[in-house]
Amino acid sequence: MLFGIYSLVSASLFVILDAVDVAFTEASVGAGVSTVFMLGTLALTTSREKTPAAHKPLLPLLVVTITGLALVYGTWDIPPYGDPANPIHHHLVQRFIEDSPQEIGIPNVVTSVLASYRGYDTLGETTVVFTAAIGVLVLVGGARRRRSRKDEPK
Amino acid sequence: MKRYTIPRLGTKLLLPLILLFALYVQFHGDYGPGGGFQAGVIFGAGFILYALIYGLDHAHRLMPLWLLRIGISLGVLIYASVGLVGLLLGGNYLDYGVLDHHDPAHGQHLGILLVELGVGITVSAVMVTIFYAFAGRGR
Amino acid sequence: MQILGHYNYWIFIILMMCGFYVVISSGNLVKKLVGLNIFQTSVFILYISMGKIIGGTAPIVINQPVVYSNPMPHVLILTAIVVGIATTSLGLALVVRIHEAYGTIEEDEIHAQNEEEAL
Numbered sequence: 001m002l003f004g005i006y007s008l009v010s011a012s013l014f015v016i017l018d019a020v021d022v023a024f025t026e027a028s029v030g031a032g033v034s035t036v037f038m039l040g041t042l043a044l045t046t047s048r049e050k051t052p053a054a055h056k057p058l059l060p061l062l063v064v065t066i067t068g069l070a071l072v073y074g075t076w077d078i079p080p081y082g083d084p085a086n087p088i089h090h091h092l093v094q095r096f097i098e099d100s101p102q103e104i105g106i107p108n109v110v111t112s113v114l115a116s117y118r119g120y121d122t123l124g125e126t127t128v129v130f131t132a133a134i135g136v137l138v139l140v141g142g143a144r145r146r147r148s149r150k151d152e153p154k
Numbered sequence: 155m156k157r158y159t160i161p162r163l164g165t166k167l168l169l170p171l172i173l174l175f176a177l178y179v180q181f182h183g184d185y186g187p188g189g190g191f192q193a194g195v196i197f198g199a200g201f202i203l204y205a206l207i208y209g210l211d212h213a214h215r216l217m218p219l220w221l222l223r224i225g226i227s228l229g230v231l232i233y234a235s236v237g238l239v240g241l242l243l244g245g246n247y248l249d250y251g252v253l254d255h256h257d258p259a260h261g262q263h264l265g266i267l268l269v270e271l272g273v274g275i276t277v278s279a280v281m282v283t284i285f286y287a288f289a290g291r292g293r
Numbered sequence: 294m295q296i297l298g299h300y301n302y303w304i305f306i307i308l309m310m311c312g313f314y315v316v317i318s319s320g321n322l323v324k325k326l327v328g329l330n331i332f333q334t335s336v337f338i339l340y341i342s343m344g345k346i347i348g349g350t351a352p353i354v355i356n357q358p359v360v361y362s363n364p365m366p367h368v369l370i371l372t373a374i375v376v377g378i379a380t381t382s383l384g385l386a387l388v389v390r391i392h393e394a395y396g397t398i399e400e401d402e403i404h405a406q407n408e409e410e411a412l
Contacts, residue, residue, distance in 0.1 A: 003327065003330070006331075006334075007334075010334055010337070010338065013338065014337075014341055017341045017342055017344075017345045017362070018344075018345055018346075018349055018350060018351045018352070018362035019341045019344070019351070019362070019366075019367045019370070020187040020351045020353075021187045021188070021189065021192070021367055021371055022337070022341060022367050022370050022371050022374070023187075024179075024187050024188060024192045025191055025192050025195070025371050025374045025375065026337075026374055028192055028195045028196050028199060029195050029374050029375060029377075029378045030374075030378075032195065032196075032199040032202075033195055033198065033199055033202065033281055033285075033378060034330075034378050034381065034382075036202055036206070036285065037284065037285070037288065037378075037381070037382050037385055038323070038327070038385070040285070040288040040289060040385075041288065041323060041385040041388055041389060042323065044288065044291055044389045044392065045323065045388060045389060045392040045398050046392070046397075046398065057318055060314055060317045060318035061314065061318075063317065064310045064313055064314045064317075065310075067310065067313065068306050068307070068309075068310040071302075071306045071309075072302075072303060072306055075299045075302040075303070075306070076299075078299065078302060080299060081299065081300070081301045081302075081342060081345065081347075082345050082346055082347035083346075083347070084346050084347075084349075084360065086343075088343055088344065088363060088365075088366075089346065089363050092365075093363050093364070093365055096364065096365075097352065097354065097361050097364070100354070101354050102259065103258075103259060103262065104259060104262045104263065104266070105259035105260065105262060105263045106184035106185065106263060106266065107184070107185055107353050107354040107355065108183065108184055108185060108186065108187070108352075108353045108354075109352040109353065109354060109361070109364040110187075110189075110352055110353075110364045110367050110368055110371065111183050111184055111188075111189050111266065111270070112262075112266065113364055113365065113368045114189065114368045114371065114372070115189075115190075115265070115266040115269045115270055116248075116250060116262055116265065116266055118368060119237070119248035119269065120248060121372070122233075122269070122273065122372060123230075123233055123234065123237070123248070125372040125375070125376050126229065126230055126233055126272070126273055126276055126277075127230060128376050128379065128380075129276060129277060129280050129375060129376060129379045130226060130227070130229075130230050130276055130280065132280070132376075132379035132380055132382065132383045133226055133279075133280040133283050133284060133379065134226075135383045135386070136283070136284050136287050136382055136383055136386045137283065137287060139287075139383075139386040139387060139389070139390050140287045140288060140291045140386045140389050140390065141287050141290075185353075186353065187351070187353070189371075191371060191372065191374075191375045194375075195375065195378075277375060280379060284379075284382045284386075287386070288382075288385075288386070288389070291389060
């Protein structure tokens with residue numbers, strides 16, 4: 001349930017960052033479908049978590065802190081947020097925004113890039129979704145439910 | 155869920171609107187935010203809501219499994235064959251400009267509409283199929 | 294100004310490290326997947342925030358001289374979200390099968406059962 005709220009919040013963040021299409025997707029996928037799948041899995045398995053005793057939390061915390069600090073060090077060379085002079089805004093994008101209404105004839109640049117300029121990429125993505133569905137069908141598609149090899153440990 | 159009147163009635167009221175909104179998102183994606191991916195997920199979510207409230211058997215009657223399996227592969231097939239039509243008409247693969255000889259922009263528009271339709275069909279069928287797989291496992 | 298200009302990257306790093314921590318510290322497989330999802334969202338936020346131009350608007354062309362934000366990251370992330378849910382559900386399906394085979398979704402218990410069988 002918290003996960004759905006998290007998705008909704010990140011969707012509103014995407015609206016602030018001008019990515020309306022992405023916000024739309026995140027809201028419908030994250031808040032709608034993925035929460036249902038998560039809850040479905042928890043219902044099929046178990047919602048109780050064993051109290052963690054095997055690992056000490058200190059070692060992962062150390063690893064995470066070191067990695068995070070290294071990444072923060074890396075940000076010093078990245079151009080600042082929201083500056084129109086950033087290199088990402090100068091390669092190919094200007095041409096898409098200026099020419100795509102004439103070439104494609106539709107105003108939504110995201111759609112025209114998605115379906116036409118990057119058509120191969122989207123075909124690949126659709127195939128990945130297709131393959132994932134086949135995988136899920138192979139794994140849990142059958143309605144039969146085999147019992148576990150051993151009885152569930154109490 | 156048989157005894158709960160309010161969710162059942164609410165679903166009945168909401169479901170047509172959800173499906174209509176999905177179709178709007180699908181075909182208005184050229185002009186506003188939206189497109190095949192979003193529309194597919196919303197369409198799938200509508201059926202998932204129906205299956206959650208009314209039970210899996212009713213949902214199977216509404217959207218049978220064989221139809222979904224056809225839908226999953228049909229979407230990818232539409233996408234790939236639109237590209238192939240462009241190839242046969244003398245253009246490049248996935249080049250929609252040749253679909254209309256008089257006005258390449260119109261051809262591009264048509265191609266994008268068809269391709270997005272393919273994406274929408276696949277994504278919605280995949281979402282419902284995954285839900286069926288998980289829900290059918292629990293019984 | 295120069296220092297504050299990087300705060301979006303720091304938010305992304307904090308989120309990513311939260312996800313990373315969950316993945317490496319928790320033994321519960323469902324929890325690992327949740328951590329992986331948070332990790333994924335942080336990458337989405339990194340991409341989208343790169344494409345933002347201050348004072349820009351959503352990249353839907355209207356006949357007025359306005360600044361548009363960069364549409365390229367939007368396209369990449371749009372498809373990545375849908376692929377992400379598809380692959381996550383594949384992972385969840387694997388977890389369901391593991392639970393059916395072993396009766397548990399805790400990593401160390403699965404290892405213990407494997408070693409018992411090997412003996």
